[in-house]
Amino acid sequence: MKIRNNIALSDSGFIFDPSTGDSFSLNPIGLEILRMLKSGKDKSFILTYMVDTYQTDMETAEKDYDDFMGMLTQFHLLQEK
Amino acid sequence: MATQRLQYERPLIQRVNTGILNKFGTRTEYAPFTHIDGVSVKSLISEFGSPLFVLSEKNIREKYQEANRAFKTRYPKVQFAWSYKTNYINAVCNIFHQEGSWAEVVSGFEYQKALKNGVPGNKIIFNGPDKTDEEITLAIQNKSPLHIDHLDELYRVTEIATELNIRPEVAIRVNMDTGIYPMWDRFGFNYENGQAWDAINKIILSDKLELTGLHCHIGTFMLSPSAYAVAASKMSDLAIGVLQKHNIKIKYIDMGGGFASRNTLKGAYLQGVDTSPSFDQFAEAICTAILNAGFHKDDLPLLILETGRALVDEAGYLLGSVISNKRLSDGRRATIMDFGVNVLFTAFWYDHKITPAQEFSHYTEDTVMYGPLCMNIDVVRETCTLPPLKKGDHVVVHTVGAYNMTQWMQFISLRPPVILIDRNGKPQIIRKRETIQSIEMEEILPAQLKDFKL
Numbered sequence: 001m002k003i004r005n006n007i008a009l010s011d012s013g014f015i016f017d018p019s020t021g022d023s024f025s026l027n028p029i030g031l032e033i034l035r036m037l038k039s040g041k042d043k044s045f046i047l048t049y050m051v052d053t054y055q056t057d058m059e060t061a062e063k064d065y066d067d068f069m070g071m072l073t074q075f076h077l078l079q080e081k
Numbered sequence: 082m083a084t085q086r087l088q089y090e091r092p093l094i095q096r097v098n099t100g101i102l103n104k105f106g107t108r109t110e111y112a113p114f115t116h117i118d119g120v121s122v123k124s125l126i127s128e129f130g131s132p133l134f135v136l137s138e139k140n141i142r143e144k145y146q147e148a149n150r151a152f153k154t155r156y157p158k159v160q161f162a163w164s165y166k167t168n169y170i171n172a173v174c175n176i177f178h179q180e181g182s183w184a185e186v187v188s189g190f191e192y193q194k195a196l197k198n199g200v201p202g203n204k205i206i207f208n209g210p211d212k213t214d215e216e217i218t219l220a221i222q223n224k225s226p227l228h229i230d231h232l233d234e235l236y237r238v239t240e241i242a243t244e245l246n247i248r249p250e251v252a253i254r255v256n257m258d259t260g261i262y263p264m265w266d267r268f269g270f271n272y273e274n275g276q277a278w279d280a281i282n283k284i285i286l287s288d289k290l291e292l293t294g295l296h297c298h299i300g301t302f303m304l305s306p307s308a309y310a311v312a313a314s315k316m317s318d319l320a321i322g323v324l325q326k327h328n329i330k331i332k333y334i335d336m337g338g339g340f341a342s343r344n345t346l347k348g349a350y351l352q353g354v355d356t357s358p359s360f361d362q363f364a365e366a367i368c369t370a371i372l373n374a375g376f377h378k379d380d381l382p383l384l385i386l387e388t389g390r391a392l393v394d395e396a397g398y399l400l401g402s403v404i405s406n407k408r409l410s411d412g413r414r415a416t417i418m419d420f421g422v423n424v425l426f427t428a429f430w431y432d433h434k435i436t437p438a439q440e441f442s443h444y445t446e447d448t449v450m451y452g453p454l455c456m457n458i459d460v461v462r463e464t465c466t467l468p469p470l471k472k473g474d475h476v477v478v479h480t481v482g483a484y485n486m487t488q489w490m491q492f493i494s495l496r497p498p499v500i501l502i503d504r505n506g507k508p509q510i511i512r513k514r515e516t517i518q519s520i521e522m523e524e525i526l527p528a529q530l531k532d533f534k535l
Contacts, residue, residue, distance in 0.1 A: 015094070023097040027444035027469075030092035054089035060471070067408055068092040074412040075096065 001069060002079045003038045017077065024075060029054070033068060091406075091469040093444050114436035114477045118502040122400055122438040122475055125500065125508060131475070132401040132420035134499040136482060136511070138176060140396035142504070145180045148392060151360035155368035158383040162206050164338055165191040167389030167483045168397075172501055172511035174198050177392070185387040189216040192225075206335065206385070208254070208296070210234070210268060217241050221249040228252045228296045228335070230269055235280060239289045252294030252335065253280045257315050259299050259308040268298065272315050281319070285327050292329060295319055298337025298387070302346065306358050306366035309336065313367045317374030320382055335385035336367055342394035344431045344480045353431075353480075360391070390483040397482025399425055400438070403474045404453055414448045416470055420478075421452015421459040424497060426488040427481060428452075428461045435461075438475035441468035454493060486512070491520060 003009075008016040013026040015034070026034060029050075036046050043065065050061040072078050115122055118137050125133060145161070152159040162185035163177035169191060174184070175198055184195035187209035195205045202223025210230040212220070217238055220227050222245070229235050229251055242249050254269030255277045270276040284292045299312045313336060320331035340363050345353040371384065401420040409415050422428050435450065448467045452459035461478075470476070489496055495515035500508045 014097075025095050025097055027090060027093040027442065029090055030094050033092050034094075050089075053087060055086045056089040060089075064091045067406075068094065070408055071094050071412060075094065 001037065001043075001072075002040065003034060003072070003077060004079050007038075007077055009034060009038065015077070017075075020076070022075070024077075030068060033065070034072075090442055090444070091471065093446055093469060095446060112436075113439055113441060114479075115438055117398055117477075119506045120502055120508055122477060126400055126402065126475055128508070129498055129500055129510070130514065132399060132418075132424060132497045134424075134481070134486060134497060134512075135398045135400060135508075136173065136393075136499065136501045137396045137398075138501055138503050141173070141176050141393060141482075142180060144392045144395065145177060145182070148360040148364075148386075148388060149180070151364040152368065152384065152386065155364050156371065156381075156384050158381060160333075160383055160385050162204075162335075162385055162387050163392075164387050164389030165194060166487055167338075168393050168486050169194055170486055170499060170512055171198055172509075173393065173486075183385075189213060192216060192220065196223075206296075206387070208298075208387075214241060218245065221245055221247050224250065226250055226252060226294060228254050228294070229280070229284075230254050232280065232283075235283060239287055242289050248289065248291050250293040251284065251290045252292070252296045252333070253277065253284070254296045254298070255316065255319065257297065257299070257312060259311040259315075261300055261303070261305060261308045263300075265298070265300050269296070272319070277319060278322075281323060285323075285329060292323070293331065294333040294335055294382075294385075295331055296335040296337065296385075299339060301339050302341045302390070303339045304341050304356055304358065306362040309363055310366040310370040312336065313370035314374060317371050317376065321375055324380065330380055331382050333383035333385050334371065335387065338387040338389050338391075340388050340391035342390045342480060342483060344394060344427070344433065347430055347432055349432075357391075394480045394483040397480065397485065399478040399481045399485070401476055401478065403470045403472055403476070405472055406470065409449065414446045415451055416448050416467070417451045417453060418461060418476065419453055420497070421454040421456075421461065423452070423454055423459075423490045423492040423494065424485065425452070425461060425478060425481060426485055426490070427483070431480075432462060432465070433481065434479040435465060435467070436477050436479065437468060437470060438477050441470075444468060491515065495520070 006018055013031040015024040033046055047061050047065060051058050117135055118139055162183040163174055165186045183204040184200045185206045186192045186195050192207060202225045205225045207220045207225050208228045218241055221242055227238060227249060255272050256266045256269045257272035258264055270280045284290050295316050297312055297316055299308055316334045323329050323331055341357045343353045343357045399420060401418045404417040404419050407415045445466045445468050448465055450462040450465055452461050498510055498514040499512040501511045502508050
């Protein structure tokens with residue numbers, strides 16, 4: 001899954017979608033995941049990073065990652081397959 | 082040495098809506114609510130379980146004293162009567178009785194509770210439209226003020242009093258137009274159309290009952306003190322009329338209850354804490370109207386108040402825990418709690434303030450809060466703005482002291498315990514967690530239904 005190329009991502013966690021004019025805000029962990037997605041990292045890499053870096057377990061990290069990806073899909077921020 | 086891992090928070094993304102009103106409202110909670118009267122929420126849940134009702138004795142007494150002071154500094158004769166239906170856990174009732182409240186009951190069950198709590202019969206006001214012959218008889222024998230709701234009851238009380246050869250003290254409930262909508266006219270006798278005068282005349286002319294009081298209760302969750310001024314004027318007009326026409330002094334005017342608490346009604350644009358009038362505002366409206374009505378200073382009636390909700394609502398908290406989070410089909414976050422509308426009955430009409438009980442970041446998400454019941458109607462908050470909560474996190478629901486511990490339902494699960502934090506900050510159980518025995522003790526299983534084969 002990759003973020004659409006034309007999505008603008010600011011350092012502070014703001015997203016701008018030029019095709020719709022919609023803006024979004026992210027919390028710091030959301031921003032980190034989005035950056036990793038933008039740089040082409042896959043789910044397995046991201047989850048391992050989350051568990052190594054944060055006080056969470058694989059089950060929770062995966063559940064929350066899937067939920068987050070669901071929201072990105074809902075907001076049409078991911079590339080069409 | 083292993084690197085310290087950072088605090089985790091669920092990843093969040095939210096659409097930014099600028100320039101339009103957010104239907105979820107603005108965020109109001111910036112700090113976790115971790116302690117009640119100095120006792121930690123975490124320790125309460127760990128000791129008594131979740132969900133859990135917690136009441137603050139300190140808050141109850143302070144609220145009572147605030148209300149008492151508001152009225153007594155404006156009017157010479159004031160008496161509060163604790164509205165049992167608002168919260169009839171005995172410990173709560175007795176706090177009010179210790180503070181000086183009489184009891185105000187609306188059923189035979191509540192009447193028995195007040196008697197068992199040790200309230201003298203002549204200090205139990207008996208309201209309500211349904212009083213059985215046995216209850217009327219008992220109330221007459223105990224010299225309890227009987228507040229008559231309808232003509233059928235008036236006739237029945239007269240008959241029973243005649244049989245007992247006792248002339249009981251009674252009042253009539255009066256309903257009236259106070260300029261608010263909806264007008265409460267289903268209880269008592271109407272002022273404007275003459276029903277109230279008709280009932281007064283019947284009582285006085287029969288000479289079997291002693292008319293000592295006039296009672297009204299103009300509505301519930303009243304946000305307008307001026308409506309009470311109208312009501313107090315009309316009640317005073319009746320009392321002065323009775324004195325002039327029949328030369329009978331009305332001993333008391335009972336203004337009932339209905340003062341709003343600081344909860345927020347569903348659909349209200351502003352928060353309850355910003356719109357709910359103070360006791361001083363209600364007291365000013367009522368006392369000024371009676372004092373200006375034209376009573377001779379020796380004839381001023383006792384002012385009785387049956388305030389319930391405004392006295393106990395803020396003292397109550399419901400502690401609960403997150404069972405799960407899920408995402409609804411439209412992308413909204415849903416959080417499932419371990420308490421539902423079965424114990425938090427007031428969720429049907431309030432948008433209760435809900436605060437996380439542990440540290441959280443400033444990132445929030447619009448959330449639907451559901452209860453655990455397998456019922457679609459089990460919605461605690463249709464929309465609220467909350468930080469990311471995970472399974473096992475605790476929340477505190479505020480302002481739940483009124484009507485929940487009397488209107489809660491034993492539906493598919495057992496009702497939680499109720500804890501009182503006393504004035505020394507010590508938590509005490511005042512109602513135990515129900516057990517399956519509490520529910521099944523009243524069931525009878527016929528012999529032919531005891532066995533089956535599957």
